[in-house]
Amino acid sequence: DADVTQTPRNRITKTGKRIMLECSQTKGHDRMYWYRQDPGLGLRLIYYSFDVKDINKGEISDGYSVSRQAQAKFSLSLESAIPNQTALYFCATSDLWSGELFFGEGSRLTVL
Amino acid sequence: AQSVAQPEDQVNVAEGNPLTVKCTYSVSGNPYLFWYVQYPNRGLQFLLKYITGDNLVKGSYGFEAEFNKSQTSFHLKKPSALVSDSALYFCAVRRNQGGKLIFGQGTELSVKP
Numbered sequence: 001d002a003d004v005t006q007t008p009r010n011r012i013t014k015t016g017k018r019i020m021l022e023c024s025q026t027k028g029h030d031r032m033y034w035y036r037q038d039p040g041l042g043l044r045l046i047y048y049s050f051d052v053k054d055i056n057k058g059e060i061s062d063g064y065s066v067s068r069q070a071q072a073k074f075s076l077s078l079e080s081a082i083p084n085q086t087a088l089y090f091c092a093t094s095d096l097w098s099g100e101l102f103f104g105e106g107s108r109l110t111v112l
Numbered sequence: 113a114q115s116v117a118q119p120e121d122q123v124n125v126a127e128g129n130p131l132t133v134k135c136t137y138s139v140s141g142n143p144y145l146f147w148y149v150q151y152p153n154r155g156l157q158f159l160l161k162y163i164t165g166d167n168l169v170k171g172s173y174g175f176e177a178e179f180n181k182s183q184t185s186f187h188l189k190k191p192s193a194l195v196s197d198s199a200l201y202f203c204a205v206r207r208n209q210g211g212k213l214i215f216g217q218g219t220e221l222s223v224k225p
Contacts, residue, residue, distance in 0.1 A: 103148075
């Protein structure tokens with residue numbers, strides 16, 4: 001089983017719909033992240049959480065919200081999806097000491 | 113503010129030749145530098161990192177990277193490229209041990225037989 005699991009892997013939705021992307025991890029890490037990948041722009045940080053009670057905005061948080069339900073679970077929500085939120089979304093985890101991120105396989109979201 | 117630049121969108125190399133993927137960074141203080149690789153339809157995988165010590169860092173799959181403080185660069189290298197090295201490569205930097213990781217825009221490496 002993957003250490004960092006994202007669901008759904010693919011989703012097509014319509015403008016205005018609410019969408020939730022879920023992430024769970026078995027790494028035992030306190031730190032979790034949501035990134036968005038767009039061609040030519042690399043990965044941009046949406047939100048990050050250093051523990052269950054700590055939520056922080058990243059570079060591009062507008063239009064997104066997150067929930068850290070437990071150490072192992074970190075979900076990303078789009079309250080009212082718009083077409084320019086079409087992208088590949090990655091969840092990642094890390095511990096404090098190594099600095100290395102462990103990524104999920106990604107969730108491809110298409111907003112029509 | 114910290115930032116990372118990968119000046120080449122694409123690098124083309126013949127199999128067996130050496131490869132270099134370039135990365136420059138801007139960060140206050142001592143940087144923590146990383147390289148990740150992304151194969152098609154997969155998440156990113158860690159290749160190597162520089163935190164302190166020897167400027168030449170060795171990582172997975174025969175890759176290495178050279179930290180150059182005066183040029184604020186952290187170029188990824190491999191002496192002999194393989195077709196299977198074809199992928200998207202990302203450089204990333206964080207300002208300190210607990211800081212956020214900021215990624216470059218990525219470089220597509222294509223290795224031809």
